[in-house]
Amino acid sequence: MTATVDGREVALGGPRQRAVLAVLVAARGRLVTQESLIAQAWDERRPPSPATLHSYVAALRRALEPGREAGRTAGVLVREHIGYALRTSRHALDAERFTVLAARGEELLRGGDPERAATVLGEALSLWRGPAYAEFEGHAFAAPETARLHGLRLSAQEDLFAAELARGRHAAVIGDLEKHTAEEPLSERGWELLTLALYRSGRQADALAALRTARRMLAEELGIDPGPSLRRLEAAVLAQDETAAPPAPAPGGDLAYGAATGAPRGRNLPFALTGLVGREEERERVALLLQEHRLVTLTGPGGIGKTRLMLEVAHARTDEDGPWLVELADLEEPDPQLVAVSVADALGIRDGASAARLAEVLGGRRTLLVLDNCEHLLQAAAGTVAQLLSRCGGLRVLVTSREPLGITGEAVYEVPPLSAEAGGELFLARARAATPGWVPQESDAEVAERICQELDGLPLAIELAAAQCRVLSVEQISTALNDRFSVLVGGPGTGPARHRALRAAMEWSYRMLERPERETFHRLSVFAGSFDLDAATAICGRPVLAELAALVRKSLVTAETGTTPRRYRMLETLKEYGRKQAEPAELAAAQAAHRSWVLARAAAAARWMEGPHAARATEQTTRDQPEVRVAFTSALLARDGAYALQLGGALMRFWYRSGHVAEGLGWLSAALELTPEGMPGPRARALIATSALNYLKGDFATAARAAADAARHARDAGDTVIEAQGLSYRALFEGMGGTPGTARRAEAAVELARISGEPWLEAEALMVLGMLLRIDGEGERAREVLTHSVTLAVACGHRFVQASSSWLVMKSDLDLGRAEQALTTGLATLRDLEEDQDVTGWLVIAHTTAAALALAGHAEEGAVLLGVVEERGARVGFSPMLMDPVDGARQSTQVHEALEPRDLARCLDRGGRMSPAEVTGMLTRSAAGRGEYDAAGADRWPCRDSSSPADL
Template sequence: MVTEGPVRPSCCRQGRTRCGHAETRTECEEVAGPTDLSTVQGNLPGALTTFVGRRREVAEIRRLLSEARLVTLTGVGGVGKTRLALEAAFAARTGFADGVWLADLASVPDPSEVAGTVAMALGGLDLGIRPVADHLSSYLSGRQVLLVLDNCEHVIDACAGLVQSLLSSAPGLRILATSRHMLAIPAERLVTVHPLPQTDAVDLLRDRAAAVGPKFQVTDRNWSACARLCRELDGLPLAIELAAARLRTLTVEQVADRLEDRFGLLTSGNRLGPPRQRSLRAMIDYSYELCGPAEQLLWHRLSVFSGSFSLDAAEGVCSGDGMAPSDVMDLLDRLVNQSIVLATDKQGRHARYQLLEAIREYGRERLAESGEEQLLRRRHRDFFLALAQHIDGDWCGPRQAENMARLRAEHGNLRSALRYRADPRATLALAAALRFHWVLGGLLGEGRRQLEHALTAAPEPTPARADGLICGAWVALCQGDHAVTERWLTEAEKLGDDLGLPSVKAWAETLRASLATRQERWAEARALAEAALPAQRALQDGPGEIYALLVLGLLRILLRDPRATQTCQETLAAAEAHGDLMGRGYALWLLGWDAWVRGDLEAGTRFARSSLDTGRGFHDYLGTAQELELLACLSADGGHHNRAARLLGAATAVLRELGTEIAAVNPYAARSRRECEKAVVRALGPQAYGAAFDEGARHSTPAQAIDYGLGSDDTGTGVDTAPDTATNPLTHRENQVAALVAQGKSNQQIASALALSPRTAEFHIKNILAKLAFGSRAQIAAWWTGNHSSAS
């Protein structure tokens, strides 16, 4: 999400906008005007460079988007289609209530992956059994969204089919595409992106050269040479940026003279093609030749990555055979300084890098010529297999949320690694090691397809196949496909017995207990769960133990077993002992449900809210929906019918993203929901219920729904959460934490009072400090006390 406005450079204050080729953008206020960006949704990348020229093109694209459903930017490689599309999308952002979303298709080689890539860009919606395109159509049908499809040319037919399908089912959808070829569907309006005119091209050269060499200036003495250089490069932004990187060590005249020689070689050689493509190739060739042998070698090897990559991945995949791991960071830095590699994310804990597609294609050509391509693809697969297995084995612990985020960031590379099928058993091991990515990361549909393919390709009775079958059964169970769950569990159990794999037997029993519970075969479910728990404990499998306890606790609640509360408490204790934050959230949900069943509405509400709060930072649609529905039932039983209706609306909206209903995965909770809904409609009347329900249904992502659910006024904590003033930027939960900080409570005491983990309490305090621009807890206390007094 965009969180702050663009920086307005000095040239903009003089009445000009600035733009260029780079993959990210800033914008002048003259184009878009000042805006409250805190309400804007989307995933457009943050600005790394300024935007030079093309003001009329931005305005024209915005105009076309107001009239047409599909606008396609076409032009040669390197002309700046992506950069212009991002700028125009950013300028148009306030016209789309549900956000502006970018799906980059450059690294998608298989047309069958286009829909899944778009779903991933929209937040990971590949969850059900039905085709992803159908799910996308349902998801977008009621939304006002601008979707940017970047780099469509190599999967043009798949893009055209998907676009036509989405536009026909989603009247509020607009699509801005970039492609070297038109999509050729009836709704399409074309914008041909031309090279920069001379003045803008020189401005871009000045801007980029000044970034790498602050002393560089365009003067009367060198202006003609700058113009000649830009003219020789046909005004192509990418070529100009590559040339600008050379102006740290060469004069403009030297670069232009050397390029003249390069063009002569191209013209007389066998590299045929349109002149502008030859000029881009010449500039890339020239940049390549100015790199040292080690830099060239790293360039080749980095081209094996799909999308962005991290430093540790570059070190792990690219080192060896003439390159030490310790050399990679320095060489990577040199390539960044030469505009060969982009540093795309400096905000998170780990920087990420990316090759522009033209640069990556060039590197792949050189890699193939070197004879190292298969070696590098194998290293790439091995690195991401090791990463996936490490995260799988380290799932429980303080880095759980960070590991989930890492898997999502590496999704393109994980896909690429799964496509390297020289060793089917390794592919299967990778697909199985990604179980938490598939099940808890919102990627059930893709996980199911990857596992089916890997299991088919590696039919041998191996431990990897047993693990793959268990993972596949879990995925199918979460999709509500009980027949496939049963089939895969049966084969996994036989393999586990034949190969002597106790972990397979324990997980099979646990999943069978969950399956029997969903099918309401109570006696069988209880026997299986009671057998699975000691087996998981004997293996010291943290996730397995927590899952078995969750199933057993749920069963005991449903069967009114007097041991239910104790089992739920054991589940929470196990999750906290293992450091499983997501497991802790589900355990709190169980405790909330148990308290509700026992008639303790205050405790139930406290547990349910804590469960919802624990889900922050995760992408758990199902867990969020279940927690909201429990809160709705508690609110209805407490007489807060309007609040219950709003919470039911939010839960329904979140489930709609899953492409399912609660009954498909949780029939017992579905009955409770139906009873709650009937009671609320009786109390409010159909019209008032519908209005409150629709208000809640506006919050459809887990993050939105969690904020909304915790923003209601049923705290159940006894903590006064004022102030509620126009100047208060904190969420409801953050106000609770601030109130306790003002009372002098420690993190541990805050966690106990609000049924949080100390880590979550610390997370909220850091958020409060950041939002209020404070540096100490004392400042929080003074701010809260002052505002509370004035509010009183």
């Protein structure tokens, strides 16, 4: 293995480091996990530590990207998720370049251009410098790729010989063909080409001797007779048939003689009545797969557009023979003989219809056979296709099926849904055809895209929806999709019955499920989004790997590649169908299991939400939000108020930190209304959540009442923690509302928190006490109490209280004229909150930091940061000024008054357009060296130059 950079060979290190690179090259751009990379590169040897692998990767990066700056993201050997991948163009790797050139050469040869084919194939073969992966012989990772490349090299070499024969260079290639048949004695095509070269050079006896040698080699090595193509050639040579003579200079196949096939050549593909929309990339990918592989299967759920895509790809082929379409949807008996009969009928063969007879007919032809709708005949179709491919070297097969055939060498392409844009275009095109004279408005286009998203981008569903434009408006169709299976009917009567209604398309797949697979399908339909194997096991109440794998194979569940652990997803249409098919009791049990799973995850995340793992807990809960909403909905419909209270209590901190104030209050309100005064424990936690969210909303009176109710219910439940929180929150919110003497109540809450033995609770109670002392004008004492709160919070890892108390320390410092000290605290706290993904906390601290910047003499930077706060706050529906009406308004005024109106407007606007990375960069520079306003450094400040945000 060698590598060159800018024309010079670079050192790739020792054998193991080179093996690491070889594994990534063999992966052909796919991600290789760290564990798999170690296992393959060390191949049963004692594996190294991850640090050793990282050092090898770093060395390879230095070799492959010598000019890359330190700290800059690698562009060739890249880290993705939990593994590595080689990201290069196809022409950067000799193996990939060879693959492309070989495929192009074959295409030119089939298209009747042997001159250009010979040039391209010669260029492809010149890239070889010996056996593929020779230095890694014996490594398991190299074997499949070595076999693939060897097969492609053999085909390319024989294509080159065929091109030379087509050019009339018969005698010139005899020596090379004799060497080739000696090296590849089991290649029937090689013997066929040598025989033709000898015969056309006037050496009939030598041609027959070559055929005898071929017959003997095949009998001794494989115990088989020559295939029909060689037998026909032998008969043509003996009879001096003109079919073995040199071809006329006209377009033809790559074999230079025309063997009788037993059936007229041509094609039987139907032509579509409508244009294909939004499948350009898919067409190119499938066409490329057909160049590289002899069997390609298009998979996907019913209605995804497999047949339509197949027809488009097949029509673009330039085979001299075919493509031949075999429609299998109406074939009910899974009998291989019946599959062979269907193929024979399509090819026009009347004298026998077995796989063996088909192989004889197709043996000498280079054609494409297309089998449409094989999912209900998998075993029968697979057997027939495997036999044909093994005996017909020039045959390629394109299959559509909701499940792969499972044959060795099969390339599977999962047809994706249409994008919202392409789906909208398809909808409008079909709607215009169904409603002559209708001109869609801009609003119709927007609703059409929404319809297509709701219908999962399924072309069949989109076309059925568009057909309803004859009787319904686009907006009415969108609304009616709540019962999509009743609306999406009335497909064209000339099409298959399964395409005349969406339900029929779903039923076609559903009927082929075994009973355990159906039960799993029903239960998985309760998920709102993607899920992993553990989640599926929890919902189904038993191990379901086998059933899940079957559903993936049958295109009813999609595996999301690149995820670890692997995640799975169902189209919304399939989920709705699955829920409708489930028995009511079965569906209710699945929904109850789903609720239990959601609550367990929310409770586990809540335990991590306040500490150093807050970011991970926030990410998990954010990803789980679709499941949370479904769980709340099913709980409320089932009138399970106790569950809704528990889930709402577990989600309090997530809603608070993420700014989901309205959503959280909506669920909590519904849960509290549904639940009687009993269950004091869950009710107390839900009320604490209600209190905290109303505080963010700026409704201090409601927040105080909820906190008082929470303390009362917690006392009844014997929950000291929630009782102390309730007393603290009540004191705080009443104090913020103007009630005097609340600091004394807060002191009582601090004592109760100490009794509970929870340090984090004491830190939070001290935070409240400090805040109230500051409101009462006791600034110095407030700062002391808050500093103690920060110390306790740091000691127990309670990041939320640490940040909140630090914010209050900042405000006390600003009261005492210590702007620089407040600024230092604010910048450090913002970094922590950004790591924790605490949205509301970040906005609150940033708002106060903007005021500190203005008071410290950095007005422009303060205005930019205030612009960031206003834009991000509006995006999530949260305002620091509502939560902190007294100080918040004053802080904004301090920033506004520090600048001229024109400068203020420019800085606010620039802040509103900054990316998160640009904001982080600005704050980092500010922390590193504040106050350096001079001409040389003026371009560091974003409002000085409005030309480009890249200055940040």
